[in-house]
Amino acid sequence: MVEKIRERGEPGVSGWKLVLAYDGTDFHGWQVQPDQVTIQGTLADAIERITGERVLPQGSGRTDAGVHALGQVASFAMAAAIPAANFHRALNRALPASIRVLEAASVAPDFHARHSAVGKRYEYRIFRGEICPPWISRYVYALNWPLDLDAMREAAAVVVGEHDFASFAASDPDLARRSAPNTISDSISDQGEGASTVRTIFSSRWDCVDSDLLVYRVHGSAFLHHMVRNLVGTFLDVGRGHIAATEMKRILEARSRTAAGATAPARGLWLISVEY
Known part of the structure; x- marks a missing residue:
């Protein structure tokens, strides 16, 4: 298992973009918080179960507890070589039904869900x-x-x-x-x-x-x-x-x-x- 969180620009590391929909009712918002169930933390756990890598997906914005999304975007760097279609299917199997991955795609290393948005x-x-x-x-x-x-x-x-x-x-x-x-x-x-x-x-x-x-x-x-x-x-x-x-x-x-x-x-x- 890879303990280190991957960084963009590392050899063998590629950028990923996910588009997510979720029911935020039962989550303590997007951002990881100690002893709280969050969207970001749940997504990171699912990615780790699939790839063995610990990543911290960056969201386009940190939705509050109880806020929902139809098109949240997350980005992260990952070394695992996995076809996008396979990764997409695996994520939806690993995630709870209240979070769905609508799209999964490999992107340029400099893409950032928040900083690249207009x-x-x-x-x-x-x-x-x-x-x-x-x-x-x-x-x-x-x-x-x-x-x-x-x-x-x-x-x-x-x-x-x-x-x-x-x-x-x-x-x-x-x-x-x-x-x-x-x-x-x-x-x-x-x-x-x-x-x-x-x-x-x-x-x-x-x-x-x-x-x-x-x-x-x-x-x-x-x-x-x-x-x-x-x-x-x-x-x-x-x-x-x-x-x-x-x-x-x-x-x-x-x-x-x-x-x-x-x-x-x-x-x-x-x-x-x-x-x-």
Whole structure:
């Protein structure tokens, strides 16, 4: 068994890219944590069982506990010579049913799931019916309050473009790092003094999928930790009439987490896709 974690550029080592879908309900988020079941740790264990190598797959972003994915991307370096199709099948046999590998491919050694990304799409799903069916309750925020959808759409449009999103960043005191503005991560990876909270949002909108499902869709170059969930929580305050849609500009300019709304629950958030 290989104890050392492989590095890109080592002789005989090749780069790999995986596209994953998962139900995040029973995992403590993406990132490996002591004594916690995580997506990253479960994937690393499966790769080790198949190849004998211990790798640490790097995700395009560190989804929080309870957040789901349809198109998470992971990359890692591996020495084992195994055809991609065989590796793909073996991974899905080794992983729990709540994690599926949609694609497995050998890539250039310099490919990195996070650093090579240029865009990411999220959805936040809200069930609007009176009684949420149990078979979807893990994957939506059940909320049947009266909402002013026109006001929510007006507020969502305000965040399109390049803005300082400090008002929508997590305020966790134990986060030590926050991501630089040219990286793509839904987790703050560099919270040092002076780190930028400026991000660019390409599109931001609310869609009624049917009479019971309301979906917030956002496409951006990068996201701060809890940014999408904090945006959704604020938009819901607008929809309930607690905040005027015209206040969104003031909230952005405040650069203070206390100016924005509450954090929406993790279960409604989906990482849809990552662009390279």
